[in-house]
Each structure stands twice: as C-alpha cells, then as structure tokens.
Amino acid sequence: MEHEPGQPPVRNLPPAKEAAGAAPRRKQQVSMADVAKLAGVSSQTVSRVSNGSPDVIESTRRQVIAAMNELGYRPNSAARALKRGSFRTIGVITFSLSSLGNMRTLEAIALHAARQDFAITLIPVTAPTQAGIQGAFSRMGELAVDAVIAIMEVHLLDAATVTLPPGVKVVVVDSDAGEQYSVVDTDQADGARKAVRHLLDLGHETVWHVAGPEESFASERRAAAWRTTLTDAGKAVPPVLRGDWSADSGYEAGLRLADEPGCTAVFAANDHMALGLLRAFREKGKAVPEDVSLVGFDDVPEASSYAPPLTTVHQNFADVGNQCVDNVLQQIRTNTTEPGITLVPTQLVVRNSTAPPKH
Amino acid sequence: MEHEPGQPPVRNLPPAKEAAGAAPRRKQQVSMADVAKLAGVSSQTVSRVSNGSPDVIESTRRQVIAAMNELGYRPNSAARALKRGSFRTIGVITFSLSSLGNMRTLEAIALHAARQDFAITLIPVTAPTQAGIQGAFSRMGELAVDAVIAIMEVHLLDAATVTLPPGVKVVVVDSDAGEQYSVVDTDQADGARKAVRHLLDLGHETVWHVAGPEESFASERRAAAWRTTLTDAGKAVPPVLRGDWSADSGYEAGLRLADEPGCTAVFAANDHMALGLLRAFREKGKAVPEDVSLVGFDDVPEASSYAPPLTTVHQNFADVGNQCVDNVLQQIRTNTTEPGITLVPTQLVVRNSTAPPKH
DNA sequence: TTTGTGTATGTTTGCGCAAACATGATTGGT
DNA sequence: ACCAATCATGTTTGCGCAAACATACACAAA
Numbered sequence: 083m084e085h086e087p088g089q090p091p092v093r094n095l096p097p098a099k100e101a102a103g104a105a106p107r108r109k110q111q112v113s114m115a116d117v118a119k120l121a122g123v124s125s126q127t128v129s130r131v132s133n134g135s136p137d138v139i140e141s142t143r144r145q146v147i148a149a150m151n152e153l154g155y156r157p158n159s160a161a162r163a164l165k166r167g168s169f170r171t172i173g174v175i176t177f178s179l180s181s182l183g184n185m186r187t188l189e190a191i192a193l194h195a196a197r198q199d200f201a202i203t204l205i206p207v208t209a210p211t212q213a214g215i216q217g218a219f220s221r222m223g224e225l226a227v228d229a230v231i232a233i234m235e236v237h238l239l240d241a242a243t244v245t246l247p248p249g250v251k252v253v254v255v256d257s258d259a260g261e262q263y264s265v266v267d268t269d270q271a272d273g274a275r276k277a278v279r280h281l282l283d284l285g286h287e288t289v290w291h292v293a294g295p296e297e298s299f300a301s302e303r304r305a306a307a308w309r310t311t312l313t314d315a316g317k318a319v320p321p322v323l324r325g326d327w328s329a330d331s332g333y334e335a336g337l338r339l340a341d342e343p344g345c346t347a348v349f350a351a352n353d354h355m356a357l358g359l360l361r362a363f364r365e366k367g368k369a370v371p372e373d374v375s376l377v378g379f380d381d382v383p384e385a386s387s388y389a390p391p392l393t394t395v396h397q398n399f400a401d402v403g404n405q406c407v408d409n410v411l412q413q414i415r416t417n418t419t420e421p422g423i424t425l426v427p428t429q430l431v432v433r434n435s436t437a438p439p440k441h
Numbered sequence: 442m443e444h445e446p447g448q449p450p451v452r453n454l455p456p457a458k459e460a461a462g463a464a465p466r467r468k469q470q471v472s473m474a475d476v477a478k479l480a481g482v483s484s485q486t487v488s489r490v491s492n493g494s495p496d497v498i499e500s501t502r503r504q505v506i507a508a509m510n511e512l513g514y515r516p517n518s519a520a521r522a523l524k525r526g527s528f529r530t531i532g533v534i535t536f537s538l539s540s541l542g543n544m545r546t547l548e549a550i551a552l553h554a555a556r557q558d559f560a561i562t563l564i565p566v567t568a569p570t571q572a573g574i575q576g577a578f579s580r581m582g583e584l585a586v587d588a589v590i591a592i593m594e595v596h597l598l599d600a601a602t603v604t605l606p607p608g609v610k611v612v613v614v615d616s617d618a619g620e621q622y623s624v625v626d627t628d629q630a631d632g633a634r635k636a637v638r639h640l641l642d643l644g645h646e647t648v649w650h651v652a653g654p655e656e657s658f659a660s661e662r663r664a665a666a667w668r669t670t671l672t673d674a675g676k677a678v679p680p681v682l683r684g685d686w687s688a689d690s691g692y693e694a695g696l697r698l699a700d701e702p703g704c705t706a707v708f709a710a711n712d713h714m715a716l717g718l719l720r721a722f723r724e725k726g727k728a729v730p731e732d733v734s735l736v737g738f739d740d741v742p743e744a745s746s747y748a749p750p751l752t753t754v755h756q757n758f759a760d761v762g763n764q765c766v767d768n769v770l771q772q773i774r775t776n777t778t779e780p781g782i783t784l785v786p787t788q789l790v791v792r793n794s795t796a797p798p799k800h
Numbered sequence: 801t802t803t804g805t806g807t808a809t810g811t812t813t814g815c816g817c818a819a820a821c822a823t824g825a826t827t828g829g830t
Numbered sequence: 831a832c833c834a835a836t837c838a839t840g841t842t843t844g845c846g847c848a849a850a851c852a853t854a855c856a857c858a859a860a
Binding site: 470472473474484485487488489491492516517519520521522523524525 | 845846847848849
C-alpha cells in the first residue's frame with residue numbers, strides 16, 4: 083500500500099489547513115472559529131456577540147465585531163438551524179401568483195417577515211389537487227419551516243388529509259378553515275355589502291351580480307353578502323351570472339345583461355370582470371352610468387382609468403399580508419395555535435361608473 | 442480500544458433518552474438513527490437509501506424504506522445543508538412584485554425550481570437604494586443559498602459594491618449587467634421594433650412614444666429601439682413623452698398627445714399607460730384607431746377588453762423565469778460563471794387599436 | 801489453496817453553531 | 831479577612847447527516 087510521495091491523494095490527513103495556498107475546499111465560509119482566533123477569544127464568545135447576548139463586556143464585543151467585519155463573517159444558517167431546530171423561516175404556499183391580490187399579499191408578507199428577520203420560502207402548488215397540496219405541505223416538512231402561510235383561494239385545504247410536522251404554525255388566507263387554523267382575509271362580506279348598499283342608496287330597484295368561480299371562497303362570500311343585502315332591503319334577487327375573474331368572462335356576462343330590460347345596476351365580483359362588462363355595455367349601446375351603474379371589487383390601480391373610471395371596493399392586501407405575519411409570529415412566540423378569523427376592512431371608492439337610475 | 446460487550450457505548454451519558462414518558466424536547470424529529478434502529482441497519486445505510494445510492498441491496502432498501510414510512514421520517518434539511526454546504530435553494534431578490542411581469546416571472550421561477558427540487562427563498566429589497574440592495578445580498582449570504590436570481594428593474598445593481606459569498610451563482614433579469622453576470626430578459630428591442638414597424642407599415646408618417654421611467658432598463662431599451670427603428674426608416678423622431686408605467690401617467694401623456702396635430706400613431710411602453718392614453722383620447726374626442734393608432738407592450742390579460750381591444754407586444758414572462766432557473770442550475774452544475782445575455786422573443790398581437798391613417 | 805476484486809455494510813469523524821457546564825476574576829457583605 | 835454571589839469568558843458536547851475510511855464476505859482467477 084505505498085503511495086508515491088509528492089502525489090496529491092494524501093487524504094488521510096485533514097491537517098495543513100493553512101498550508102501554502104491551500105485550495106479552498108468549499109466556499110471558504112468564514113466560521114466562528116476564524117473570527118475567534120483573530121479576535122483572540124473563544125468561539126463561544128463570538129457566538130454570544132453574534133446573538134446579542136448581554137454577557138459580553140463592551141471592549142470584547144468591539145474586538146469581536148471588528149474581527150467579524152475584517153473577515154466578512156456571516157453566521158451559517160444551516161448550522162444555526164441544526165442547533166436551534168429552527169430556520170426562522172416562514173413557508174408560503176401559493177396556488178397562483180397571477181392574481182394581483184395574491185401578489186400584493188405575498189409582497190407584504192415578505193417585507194414584513196424580513197423586518198422581523200424571518201425569511202420566506204415559496205412553495206408553489208404545482209397542481210390544484212389534493213395531491214398537489216399534499217406535496218406542497220410535505221415539502222414544507224423537509225424544509226423545516228417554523229410556520230406556514232397558505233394563500234388558498236379554492237376549496238382544497240381539507241385539513242384532515244394534510245399532515246404537517248407538529249409544532250408548525252399555520253395561517254390561511256382566504257379560506258373557511260377558521261375552525262382549524264388561523265384565517266386572515268379581507269372582509270369580503272362587508273365589502274360586498276357596501277357595494278350593494280351604495281347602488282341601492284342611489285335608488286336602484288335591485289342589483290345584479292356577476293360572480294367569480296364557485297370554487298373561490300372570496301367569490302362565494304361576495305355573492306352571499308350581495309344576496310343577503312338585497313333580501314334584507316326587501317329587494318328582488320336576480321339570477322346570478324358567473325365569470326372566472328377574467329375580463330373576457332365579464333364581457334360575456336355583460337352581453338347578456340345588456341339585454342335584460344330591468345337591469346340598471348350591476349355589482350361585479352372583481353374589477354377585471356367589470357372591465358369586460360364596460361366593454362360589452364359600450365358595444366351594446368348602454369351608457370355607464372346613465373343606463374347602467376356598475377361597481378367592481380379590488381380597486382386595481384387602473385380602475386381609475388377605465389371608461390368611465392370605476393366605482394369599486396378597495397382591498398388592503400398589504401394589511402392582509404402584515405396580519406398574516408403578525409399572527410404567525412405570535413403563534414410561534416407563544417407556542418400556541420389559535421384558530422379564528424381576522425378580517426381586514428375594505429373601502430368603497432366612488433368614481434364615475436355609478437349614478438341614480440333614469441326614470 | 443476495547444469496549445464492553447453487551448453494553449452500548451454509554452459514554453458521557455446523554456441520559457435515559459427513552460425514560461418514562463420523556464417530554465419530547467424539540468419537535469420530535471425522526472432522525473436517521475431512529476430509522477436505522479427500526480430497520481436493523483446502520484444510519485449510514487439509511488443515508489444511502491435516502492440519497493438513492495446504488496450500493497444498497499434491494500432487500501435492505503425495502504426494509505429501510507418501510508421503516509421510514511412507518512416513522513414518517515423526513516430528512517432534516519439543516520443537517521443536510523450543514524454537511525453538504527448547500528441547501529438546494531435559490532434566492533430571488535425582488536424590488537417590487539406589484540408589476541405583472543415580475544410576478545409572472547417569479548411564479549415561473551418558483552414552479553420550475555420546484556420541478557428540479559430546488560426551493561425558493563424570497564428576499565425583498567426593502568428600499569430601492571444601494572443600501573437596500575446591499576442588505577438583500579447580504580441576507581442571501583446568511584441564508585447560504587446556492588444561487589441568486591435578481592429581478593432588477595432599475596439601475597441599481599452596481600456590481601462593484603455588492604459582495605456575495607464566492608461560489609454563489611447569479612442571474613439577473615432585466616438589467617444591463619451582462620458583462621458581469623448572466624442576464625435573462627425579454628427581447629425589448631425587438632419587441633419595440635415590431636410595434637413601430639407595424640405602425641409604419643400601416644402607412645403612418647411617424648410614431649410617437651410614451652416611455653416608462655428613465656431608471657428602468659426595459660423602458661430605456663424600448664425607447665432606444667423605437668428611435669432607431671424610426672431613423673432607420675428615415676422618419677422624423679418626435680419628442681419622447683415620459684410616464685411612470687401607471688395608467689394615470691398615460692392619461693397625462695394622452696392629454697398632451699391629443700393636442701398634437703400630426704400625431705396619428707403612438708407606441709406606449711406598456712399596456713397600462715396605453716389604457717390611460719385611450720381614456721385621454723376618448724375624452725378629447727379622438728377616435729382610436731380612426732384618428733390615432735395605438736400599440737402597447739406586455740399584453741396584459743385585460744388588453745383584449747380595452748376600448749378598443751389593444752394591439753400590443755406579448756411578453757413571455759414564463760419563459761423568462763424558466764430560462765433564469767435553467768441558467769442558474771447550469772452554472773451550479775458546471776460550477777462556472779457565464780456572463781452573457783439570453784433574450785426571450787416577443788410576439789406582436791394585432792387587435793383593434795391600430796389602422797392605417799386617414800388622409 | 802491463495803490472491804485478488806468487488807460489493808454491501810458498518811464505524812468514525814466533523815460540518816458550524818450554541819446550550820450546558822466549568823472556570824477564573826471581580827465584587828461586596830459580614 | 832473570609833466566603834458567596836456575581837460576572838465574563840472558556841471548554842465540552844452533540845444537533846443530523848454524509849464523506850471518508852474500514853471491514854466483512856462472496857466469488858473468480860491463478
């Protein structure tokens with residue numbers, strides 16, 4: 083078993099770390115030990131400084147910090163996580179990011195979490211099926227996140243079938259899982275009520291509704307509130323039209339509504355469908371708001387540039403995101419799970435698409 | 442070294458782990474050792490099975506897998522990362538998610554990365570300043586990501602001032618850092634050229650341009666291509682109007698353009714500004730496309746519902762995202778850094794907002 | 801037989817950090 | 831003066847995993 087001297091495979095020994103120009107084995111991560119050596123203290127003291135322990139005298143702390151800066155030390159989060167059993171990471175499960183609301187919410191979550199020094203790991207659900215969701219939650223498990231925020235918009239979170247590691251806190255956005263989990267959501271019902279009341283207060287006999295898809299919680303809640311607001315006011319409840327949130331589906335619905343003689347007021351479940359309705363009314367020669375009044379939902383930034391500028395219900399997505407993070411961090415801190423629903427209020431923004439009916 | 446037969450190596454006593462009803466210290470993570478004990482093998486064999494090593498005989502593998510399932514074993518990614526120096530994680534730095542393009546790109550990145558078994562960590566830039574970006578990159582360092590995808594849209598990535606851990610691969614979206622980093626971007630110039638050519642081919646004398654903000658790379662590239670396409674065609678180059686991407690700013694620009702007598706064709710740098718232009722033209726009594734033709738950029742889903750449906754340049758954000766991930770994974774695999782630019786083509790979508798000029 | 805060549809598995813080790821404990825240096829109270 | 835109670839800091843240990851190395855056994859070629 084000889085091996086030629088002078089040849090590289092000298093493995094048995096890890097020594098000679100600082101041998102001449104030693105090749106950096108891995109990303110030459112600067113470790114606590116390096117900082118400790120430079121600062122002339124023990125690595126534990128470096129750890130203490132790094133974690134802001136009060137038990138370090140000021141002069142020592144300064145030395146250590148100087149050494150850290152000189153070497154460009156960054157604590158290794160893997161080791162930290164291994165030791166502490168926590169990554170300070172929140173997993174966010176999303177279905178689809180292509181809706182404005184989800185994105186805004188996600189952005190707020192990321193920003194707010196960063197402020198509290200938590201990182202965000204994005205877990206997209208690859209397919210909107212139970213299996214897809216299972217997969218997402220299972221990946222969460224491997225990633226050892228401290229908490230999960232699920233941005234669900236469809237009826238797929240059957241809690242019974244999802245198993246997460248114990249101790250992981252969950253907050254769900256836009257769901258009806260309030261019995262099991264913390265839920266944060268826009269106050270859809272109140273928003274819809276405001277929209278319908280606004281139209282009724284203008285003097286309309288009743289209000290038609292173009293709803294979103296049935297699988298959507300938000301859509302169902304808006305539709306339900308529309309219905310009860312009408313019945314509470316003693317008004318007739320016209321049949322519901324259904325779209326899929328897209329402007330095109332709103333256009334389809336608009337073509338039909340334009341032929342309804344008694345239709346003077348419409349509440350669309352989102353702004354994009356309202357845009358489609360506007361187009362349909364325009365093509366059919368129905369003036370908005372003179373012939374038909376229209377209210378949307380969301381208050382997308384372009385809503386004020388629609389023709390005419392759209393009266394709509396403003397959602398505070400940023401608040402929703404912030405609430406999610408606060409809620410989840412609260413659960414982590416207190417190590418409790420607190421089911422319940424947090425509702426974020428909406429505002430009615432009145433622009434030019436609504437007016438009293440002609441007589 | 443002798444060790445007593447019959448007794449497990451009871452050295453310093455981490456005492457009585459399975460003592461009566463021992464409180465689960467942490468989240469009772471099932472570890473390899475637990476699986477190994479149940480399966481009657483060494484933990485190294487469990488590791489091999491877990492990593493799909495071929496050196497495990499089929500019967501053993503099955504036993505181990507059975508044990509894993511029984512205990513619900515999930516490899517601990519912290520330990521794995523600590524050992525391997527890699528989390529299989531890509532950090533994504535974003536400025537703002539509120540633009541449609543960014544969020545589509547992000548979604549594609551997340552999905553594509555998940556397919557290759559990489560996780561995504563979102564790092565929001567808290568403030569659009571050098572310091573903010575520094576902070577984001579520095580956080581990347583702590584998180585020990587394997588690669589970074591930066592979705593930048595403004596001139597702030599001054600590579601000289603950003604230090605990341607060596608070995609971390611970077612891809613930048615929408616930037617001109619092609620000398621230093623890999624850059625993936627929509628082919629802005631070609632898209633803009635197509636838009637302008639389309640209008641010129643319809644017979645317009647020249648094409649006006651409503652650009653985005655100067656800080657935006659995309660905006661600058663579209664404007665430059667607009668200019669060269671005009672000069673190459675021997676046409677006059679009208680003054681540039683500038684917006685901030687918002688529909689409102691497009692409206693402002695539109696009010697001014699409506700008063701330009703020679704203006705029969707406009708290229709707006711994005712669809713939202715085009716929407717604002719449409720509104721301004723409508724209010725000023727200019728018919729689109731009869732009096733003025735208009736082309737946008739982006740092809741937002743609602744563009745077909747604008748009044749009139751908008752001719753625009755379609756961007757393939759999903760392709761951009763996929764390219765980013767492919768590129769970065771390629772760099773990781775080959776451990777190379779390859780500066781250069783990858784351009785994703787666009788398509789001109791002709792709808793009803795463009796027509797030949799009246800004479 | 802011996803020797804080699806695999807192949808499947810076990811054992812040791814250390815990644816970087818921080819809890820737990822140990823030590824040594826100051827205080828202050830009596 | 832003494833001891834005890836603080837403090838600041840050092841030492842040891844192990845988190846869960848996988849690379850490196852060691853071993854044990856099977857089988858083929860000499």
